[in-house]
Amino acid sequence: MQEQGAGAALVGLAVLIQRRYAEICAEHDLTPAQAHLLCMLMDQPRGLTELSRLLGLARPGLSGLVDRTERRGLVRRDNPAHDRRAVTLSTTPQGKKTVDALYADVSTRLPDLLDHLSPAERRNFETIAADIAAAAGLPEAFGGSCPRRC
């Protein structure tokens, strides 16, 4: 027993993380969806097809998200020369500044959720969370890849 509650506890955990994450995003004047998009572009430009896969969004939804984020001056569409259908998305200087600040803030403050754990439990939990993210193939900005530990 405790088996029974594991699924519910995972949902609760996700709810807590999302709420805190949304608060931090709002302080940077970002929605979580826009923050996710910017995080994927933190280290390199990416094509819309790749972003669609990384963000788990259908194409039309991504188009709209990019429109709104572009309107705020945070990302830029470019057409690569080798395929005139394609679109490459990158951060503008303002977008880069914004996402760097957001990422630093999330890194600093989100783990406060784990404050009541003992140091050992906490490190254990963080390690396993990173393992799960990496095992699921999430990109580095979501804790996957994990170049420092693998």
Add this chain to the structure above:
Amino acid sequence: MQEQGAGAALVGLAVLIQRRYAEICAEHDLTPAQAHLLCMLMDQPRGLTELSRLLGLARPGLSGLVDRTERRGLVRRDNPAHDRRAVTLSTTPQGKKTVDALYADVSTRLPDLLDHLSPAERRNFETIAADIAAAAGLPEAFGGSCPRRC
């Protein structure tokens, strides 16, 4: 090091949980928001003000969510005799059937995300997740309270 990635790993973890949870909800023809609402009513009726707090929603948003869920025949509004302003929400028989099936499915299938962990790591992780949910004061349906362990 690894410090740095902890926040990102938590976000990635939440994203993974949400995606899987949304898939399971969809199989039961529920949105995640409607599923959350039903889960809060799984064991007892509740007033709208309490639901507003539990779900982290402003009143007008909750009103709309209740409208849509009511239209699907899953919940019912009642006016308690002692305060004619108030509204008490409960599941309909169909809503109860739906949420019981959903909850069982979530309990069974959501922890698949932890399949690649060793049994010890997995139990450890589940225990800590439940601790975090409980420490945050989440209701039982989200892994809080945790009557079996506390």
Add this chain to the structure above:
DNA sequence: TATTGTTATACTCTATAACTATA
């Protein structure tokens, strides 16, 4: 013909402000 992306449409979710009814 297959692929990339956008547009059209619709619905859900959520917030703020204004309103109604009751306490």
Add this chain to the structure above:
DNA sequence: TATAGTTATAGAGTATAACAATA
């Protein structure tokens, strides 16, 4: 006056289907 809910309005997010341009 304060509280419980609703209505009005607006914008974000996301899905499906139909479309355009390019490969």
